[in-house]
Amino acid sequence: MYDAEIHAGWDIGGNANGGYLIALGARAMADAVGRPPVSLTTHFLAPGKSGPCEIDVDVVRVGGRMATVAARLTANGAEVVRLLGTFGEHVPGGPAVTLGAPPELPPTGECVRSKPPFEVGTGFGDRIRAHVRPGDAGFKDGFPTGTPEFAGWFEFDDRQPIDAIGLLLVADAFPPVIFNLHGMPVGSAPTLEMTVHVRAEPAPGPLRCRFGGRFVQDGFFEEDGEIWDVTDRLVAHSRQLALVPRRVP
């Protein structure tokens, strides 16, 4: 059992960012087995308010190369997230295929810094620098692109280096892709489940990210993310399943 804290200032509208909660849980899990995350799935159960929390880590199996770990993060007696992951080291080398490339982005100065679209509780937006490709940012002014995609740069505001656990946060740091669909209410799009595959430790420097969805149906949509480092290497690959915001009646 780890005593931890959901720090203030990582919230969106008063609730801690989902990626922040994933990273918080993952840090305890990684500590328990002494290995960084390779694949981590998180199910979101309740909003995370700032304050003390407990992380109950269950080491399922420790193998020579990989360890499987489950965890639950509880605050004020309520379970906030449940996690299940594999932790281990990447061993460079072997066959390589890369069908894809980082998004083409103008310099950050020509991009639009993304902040959560709320009047209060924008702490998360101050901690990170998510600079969205200019054309992708018009949704805030009522001009969505019509394509469920966002691309942009990511850095922490204090430029702290991004490790494997930091990547888990990056994977949930951009606006929901459906905000770029026409006629979609911009509101809460709660994530049910998110899985992040860490594919490499990032080289120092800003990351290029692309998030896209292909299927919106029956109130659900998925969001696939690719995160690339400055060496043009894929460092994380993510998918989440989320709920379409409900229309305001």
Next chain:
Amino acid sequence: MYDAEIHAGWDIGGNANGGYLIALGARAMADAVGRPPVSLTTHFLAPGKSGPCEIDVDVVRVGGRMATVAARLTANGAEVVRLLGTFGEHVPGGPAVTLGAPPELPPTGECVRSKPPFEVGTGFGDRIRAHVRPGDAGFKDGFPTGTPEFAGWFEFDDRQPIDAIGLLLVADAFPPVIFNLHGMPVGSAPTLEMTVHVRAEPAPGPLRCRFGGRFVQDGFFEEDGEIWDVTDRLVAHSRQLALVPRRVP
């Protein structure tokens, strides 16, 4: 706790197919909350030999629409798979976007029925009819396409209807996509983790499936699956992270 059985005849080379194990665990989880799977993640820990097993189900949270459930499947005292999922009903309607389409496939009679490339223990291949697009099946004779993809039809051999739980099995029923890369040893490509999103209950009839990978690096590859029903509706979306087969020295 559910007493269950890993039935003989669903194996590949003596070990139960991964998708079969996922479906076995999911059936207990779905029973515990009375809802079908929406998102299910499975981590693979040990081979599943045929025989009795126990499924320990932990109902994490039951909400009005969604329930979160964890489970572990144990056989002969060893944990075989650990699962974490969200279960609930799909509510038809709402905004719809479909960026994609089912693979174009010739009739099953012109496709190649896929069987595991082993001399013994091909029970799984007898239980299912996975009919692969002709060009994709040449790898068995030493002629991979060079593209990490397989597309084909799926039915159970006895034509039993495929429900949400059946889809979990379908998502792991085709050969690993890297078998279609040049110079890749055709051997075991163990899955570390697999997540399946059930996006709709399939209409009766054969399913069209496409599995593809884009990133092979540092000994890992991912495999993304799309499963479409006869009404051209996406019914499941999957991703797994697996290990590249080791080269025979």
